[in-house]
Amino acid sequence: MAVRDMLALNCMIYQMLAVDLLNPSAEADKRAHKLKRLVPRPNSYFMDVKCSGCFNITVVFSNSQSVVTCPGCSTVLCQPTGGRARLTEGCSFRKKIN
Secondary structure (H helix, E strand, C coil), X not given: CCHXXXXXXXXXXXXXXXXXXXXXXXXXXHHCCCCCCCCCCCCCCEEXXXXXXXXXXXXXXXXXXXXXXXXXXXXXXXXXXXXXXXXXXXXXXXXXXX
16 A cells, blocks of 8 residues: 555544534434434424314324314314324414423
């Protein structure tokens, strides 16, 4: 191996990474897959859904697999899809915090 090749190899070995793997930014951590994050956590959440008819608040899981109806007026609040539940038009929601 020539001296020039050895120097090039040393430069490649000691080259700094463009991304800090031990301290990712909050944005990069949020975009990462749920199992590839530094601290694994699920993407699903519970939410408060307000009915557009009677303004009752119902707790709904974001990935619910069944139709959720309002206990007050029995209107449909959300429909299940393959992943996330689809809210009915006019319903408002907010994520529950622990």
